[in-house]
Amino acid sequence: MPPQVRLHQILDWDSPQQNAGLRRELAAGLLQPQAYIAPKFFYDALGSRLFEAITELPEYYPTRTEAAIFIEHLPAIRQALGEDFTLIDLGCGSCVKAGKLFHAGVLPTRYVAVDISVDFLRDSLQHLQRELPAIEMMGIGLDFTHELQLPDELPPERRMFFYPGSSIGNFSPPEAGLFLQRLAAQMDSSGGLLIGVDLIKDHALLDAAYDDQLGVTAAFNRNLLRHVNARLDADFDIGDWQHVAFYNAVETRIEMYLKARRALSASWPDAAGRSLRHFAAGERIHTENSYKYSPQGFTALLASAGFADIQLWTDPRAWFALFFARRAG
Ligand SMILES: C[S@@+](CC[C@H](N)C(=O)[O-])C[C@H]1O[C@@H](n2cnc3c(N)ncnc32)[C@H](O)[C@@H]1O
Incomplete structure (x- = not known):
């Protein structure tokens, strides 16, 4: 019998109160000039x-370029993450990227998959848990633009946030800086962030x-x-x-x-x-x-948000960048 994944459903579209908030947010946006x-x-x-x-389309280079960076720089990424850590995957989607890391031998003690698309999250995580029963897995269905509430049971040490796919680009640079600050506040000095960022290009x-x-x-x-x-x-x-x-x-x-x-x-x-x-x-x-960012621009954003020891890996054409940074101090 495969282990069942635990799902903390903080976002619940069926809760009248939350649904009313999301409806208000949608209506307010639609009524703007x-x-x-x-x-x-x-x-x-x-x-x-x-x-x-x-992500399968020939024109959509980010996913396959980021995947190539992971393969090329796997030893350095493994070293940066170290041993005995909790991987917290923000906007995990299909969990495929985390799964590829695990199959390549980058193995956390615990995997926490976070996504707003709660049903998809449940199915994706259940699938991954069946493939890799030895890793403790937990899902959190939430909207991280509103809150990023991690369950108390998660140890504060060695929290490694994983935010691939350049989803950070959906925030404006000032909003991205605030979001990164919120992440830094969720970890101690043994924690870190592995983040994919799309670069300015043709x-x-x-x-x-x-x-x-x-x-x-x-x-x-x-x-x-x-x-x-x-x-x-x-x-x-x-x-x-x-x-x-x-x-x-x-x-x-x-x-x-x-x-x-x-x-x-x-x-x-x-x-x-x-x-x-x-x-x-x-x-x-x-x-x-x-x-889209320049490597220097995103490095500066990470530093101003409270990160240090910033490492950067990119592909030969410099289309995409993967950063690892630790919480400063
Ligand atoms: C562009 S996809 C990236 C998926 C995957 N991480 C990857 O890199 O291919 C963005 C993911 O973030 C999730 N997401 C978007 N906004 C979110 C929010 N406010 N809170 C939680 N998850 C969110 C989406 O459901 C989706 O799975």
Whole structure:
């Protein structure tokens, strides 16, 4: 009988109180002059699967470039992490990246998988636990933009946070600095952070990575409205919305939007009856930023957030970087 993984479900979409908070957050973003939906809403179960499909696309270089860095620099990564540690995987998704590390012999004592997409997290972690029954595993379903509450039972020593895939790029640099500070506050001086960061590069490569020929990223972006309809009881017609993604060189970020193909309205119930948002033809909902960094820029961000002993590994084309840093002091 395979061991059952423990799941702490801090985020519970079915809790009336939490659901009301998430609905308020969604509605507030949609009613802004520049309508906005936070990227965390991409990840219902289908969104999580669509993201996995994105990682297979020829245009989406981050996943395979990061994987190549792991293989090339495995001995140094193993040495940085050391022995007897807890690996805390932030936004673990399919848990495949952690699984590859484990199969390559980088073995934590304990693996803690954190994700907002709770059903997908449960299935992914159960699968990994069956493959590797010797590692103690625990899932935490939470929204880490609101809180990053680790269970008291986790030892404070040797906490190694793992944040691959350049998800840190979804935060603006000041927000990323605050998030990194929150991580530093969750560890003692024996803890560390292993983080993947996408680097500034040729614009055409970046544009293609977020607007692939097959339209998988477009489906991922448009699926957001399916999720919003389910969460907010809204009536967005997905066929009315077009995927838009481009690199903004001034801000060094990919911007992703959904653009209205025609003038239209969307509505959802609220305390007073129904909220209505009108969109002009061509008007856009902002759905994601993905900031790109220089190695120096991200090193400085880590240092200012309370990290030291910063190590950096990159690929031969310097498309992607993996950093390891310890908590300063
Ligand atoms: C871009 S995917 C990366 C998945 C995987 N770590 C990788 O590198 O391929 C982002 C992951 O973070 C999760 N996520 C996004 N926002 C989150 C939030 N606010 N709290 C917790 N998890 C979040 C998503 O569900 C998804 O699994």
